[in-house]
Amino acid sequence: MRRLLAALALALAVPAAAAAPVVIEDDWPRALALAKAKDRLVFVDAWAPW
Numbered sequence: 001m002r003r004l005l006a007a008l009a010l011a012l013a014v015p016a017a018a019a020a021p022v023v024i025e026d027d028w029p030r031a032l033a034l035a036k037a038k039d040r041l042v043f044v045d046a047w048a049p050w
Contacts, residue, residue, distance in 0.1 A: 022034065
């Protein structure tokens with residue numbers, strides 16, 4: 001029960017806005033500059049239709 005309460009408290013402590021990703025398409029220099037300015041990592045999603 002303590003683990004459940006701790007997980008619930010942690011989930012409520014993280015603001016929803018902090019979890020929202022910023023999506024930048026086809027603009028690597030802008031994405032990199034924004035990540036450096038906010039001291040964040042860049043996640044690159046790549047796919048192929050085959």
